[in-house]
Amino acid sequence: MITIKEHGTLEDYYNHFPLTDYFSFDICPYTSIVKFESNEEILCEGEKPDYLYYLIDGRAKLFISQGNGRISLINFINAPCFVGEMELIGAQDTANGIMAITPCTCYAIRIEKCKDRILNDTKFLRYLCLFLSQKAIRNTYNYSKNQAYPLEIRLAKFILMTSCNRLYRENHTEVSEFLGVTYRHLLYVLADFVKRGLLAKTKQGYFIQDISTLRNIAEIK
Numbered sequence: 001m002i003t004i005k006e007h008g009t010l011e012d013y014y015n016h017f018p019l020t021d022y023f024s025f026d027i028c029p030y031t032s033i034v035k036f037e038s039n040e041e042i043l044c045e046g047e048k049p050d051y052l053y054y055l056i057d058g059r060a061k062l063f064i065s066q067g068n069g070r071i072s073l074i075n076f077i078n079a080p081c082f083v084g085e086m087e088l089i090g091a092q093d094t095a096n097g098i099m100a101i102t103p104c105t106c107y108a109i110r111i112e113k114c115k116d117r118i119l120n121d122t123k124f125l126r127y128l129c130l131f132l133s134q135k136a137i138r139n140t141y142n143y144s145k146n147q148a149y150p151l152e153i154r155l156a157k158f159i160l161m162t163s164c165n166r167l168y169r170e171n172h173t174e175v176s177e178f179l180g181v182t183y184r185h186l187l188y189v190l191a192d193f194v195k196r197g198l199l200a201k202t203k204q205g206y207f208i209q210d211i212s213t214l215r216n217i218a219e220i221k
Contacts, residue, residue, distance in 0.1 A: 001040065003108075004033040017056050017080070019107060024123040030114045031107050036100040038164045043084060045097030051108040052118070053083040058104030061162065063097045063174075071171070073178040075139065076161055079104070085128060088118070102164045151181050151189050156218035159199075159208065169205025 004010060010033060019027050033056075036042050042060055043049055060077040077083060077098065087095050088111060109118075118124055158179065159168045176186040190206070193199045198214050199206040208214060 002035045022124050022127050024121050031109050034106050034108045036104045040100050043095040043098040046094050049084045049087050049095050052088050054107040055079040055081050056105045059101040060098050071174050073174050155189050156214050166208040167205050
């Protein structure tokens with residue numbers, strides 16, 4: 001994590017991505033701007049967060065570790081949105097793991113400095129209720145939609161969502177579990193994408209060669 005300290009850069013972010021829409025008091029004195037690199041943890045699993053983050057740009061993934069040592073993908077996070085809100089309101093004591101997929105820029109609000117003010121701020125709480133409700137509805141819709149589509153479409157969308165600089169390198173076991181398919185079926189469709197020239201297998205993962213066709217398969221307009 002890198003903290004941005006340049007005064008001009010801070011002003012630019014505050015002017016273009018104001019937090020005044022979410023709080024009835026000036027949150028800026030408690031806020032810094034931080035950057036996370038791809039594959040860097042934003043929230044460490046099992047730890048109590050020191051910050052409430054607001055994701056300004058970038059994409060991240062939410063995961064949990066199972067008792068048998070396996071990692072399960074739970075969801076994906078796209079800017080703009082808050083990160084760590086469930087821990088802030090006490091819905092869970094410690095965080096699930098959140099890792100940056102692409103480079104991410106965030107506001108980092110130091111919780112210990114203003115937690116009582118935040119939790120008693122009706123403007124923020126109203127926004128949070130709406131945000132969590134919309135997220136629940138969106139998750140239900142996406143789950144229902146995903147189950148109705150063949151793996152080719154779901155995998156194409158997943159690859160586009162999790163790739164960084166056109167490189168896809170997710171763990172096959174985790175992906176097959178997330179998409180609800182067998183490991184063998186997943187590898188079969190990946191191999192078909194390679195055969196069709198959509199992907200190229202490299203030492204680092206799979207490089208997206210034909211992003212236009214992959215988007216058409218994923219039905220992204």
